Amino acid sequence: MALAAVLVAPSAAHAAPDDVDIDELNERAEELEETYEGELLQYNEIKERAEQAEEDLEEVEEKLEGSRSSVVQIAAGQYKSSGLDPTLEVLFTASPEHLFQDTSTMEQLGRQQAGRISELVRLQEERKEISEEAEKELSEAEELLDTLEEDREEVEEAIERYEAEQVPEEPEETSGASTGGTVPEHLKGWGFDGATPRMAAIRDEIILNVGSPYEVGCARSSNDDHGTGQACDFMVSVIGTHPSAENRAAGDAIAQYAIDHVDRLGVKYVIWEQRIWHSTNRQWVAMNNRGSVTENHYDHVHISSY
Template identity: 55%
Template sequence: MTPSPHPSRRRGRRAVLALSAAVTAVAVGLPGTAQAEPGDDEVDIDELTQRAEELEESYNGELLQFEEIKTRVEKAEEDLQEIEEELEASRSGVSTIAATQYKNSSGLDPAFSVIFSSEPESVYSDAAVLSYLGQSQSEEIADLIEIRDEAELVADELNTELQDAEELIDELEGKREEIEEKIRKYEEEQVPETQGTGAIPDSAVGGGWSQTTPRMAAIRDEIIRSVGVPYSVGCWRGTADDHGEGRACDFMVSTGGGYPTADNQAWGTQIAQYAIDNADRLGVEYVIWEQQIWHTANRQWKWMEDRGSPTQNHYDHVHITSF
């Protein structure tokens, strides 16, 4: 028969279990992936990606809105994993502090137990407790609370991004037949009513002008005549995207890669709005302006990732792509 533990050892074991439970209560652990609300199906980015791939042909492969959200989801997942590792390290440090504060047979010191209350932030309102713990130990507790809160915030952001991704794919799937019909309609038409020719100022003519498709040329020239442009409009370039297909033009509102003046920023907004207001008639597929993208399928602006410069974030030009 295994001998019974010594009474003091039994008390020590109970204290360790109590400490473990207390530390767990403070160091809120979060799962590696975002949790869905109770009763909801968990959103899986891989499943959404597969659904997006099935839509690529219908949308000419231009699912930029989804790709933008997916990038943010993947970044948030990486951030959450990194924070969880920090959280685990901080939890271990706090556990060590708690263990060293245990005194003889009386259990956890009352002053220290404040830390393990349901609201651990309350420890900072008690100067006596802070003095008792000492600066280094207080900093470890502060780190734990800060990392826990950061993890919760990132997890909330991840859930929001995942929900946005799911809603967008649902919208695109719902509009799939409508978009396919639009593509058939535009392909059957020879050229839009506006032929893409006319009195265009030389200052508006940019690179790749002659390689633009008739439809995109018509959109480009109508905007130039109706709204005007402060600088040149660049279209075709040898890239593996809609510019390389001749289906896109960039309407510049500043030069040198800088931000536009207030007047030119308003001008850019007019150009973007004209394209949106006439999207169905002209055959505009999507518009990018000021780090946002508008697509004819769901007809709403979606934020894009910060790419680090006014040009990459589309603050110095309006990008318009045709079907």
């Protein structure tokens, strides 16, 4: 069928890439995700058609069985009243359409009933063909989804391998790498000492080279990078409020410093003003509105490390 051909065709274009850069991997991942979602919609539509075809076939078969029972009753009545040939008893347990292949039998049992059974037999064959075609399409769609899922997993694994290769060596020191010095006490916020060595090195270097208008908090009990000590929040205003123009510029400078030194420092991603910059795609991407100044990262710059 034409639809089956359309479903199978894309699989050849989705072989997992080898030795490609991260931009190509991310582009392929997005392409596979979109294709998978589209094929999943088609699969669900085909599944509904297959289920409906099966129901239609069962309905016709039930009607056919009902007509067959009627034929048996009519034949039995004819036999009692007019002495129908006893050999018809053999036909009572056979397919009802066979009962009407004999002209005299058709006249005895009624042409109307014979015509109804003949039509039901035709519908049965038609519904059976439709059901078989739908099941075939469903099987092809399932195979395509499996192939796309395998391709998605291969690309995701390639991205993970790439990210793992980008992780720099763990720094030995935790204080400012380029200037030396000590972080002022008033900038040490919640969980300051709970940062990992790498995150502490990133934090201290930014504070000593760029500065921070308000305190910097790091580790806390959570399921994100803060929970593992791999993230710090550089506050640029009182929590829950928008920063002044000067402090907003300071936030820009903090975020840009992390981006400019992403590889050397081991920065994983930066979140600032409802945008995220990830080391894998290296561009700002808008984020969904989370409903508050703090959740949308307008009052602080979030920096995560590997």
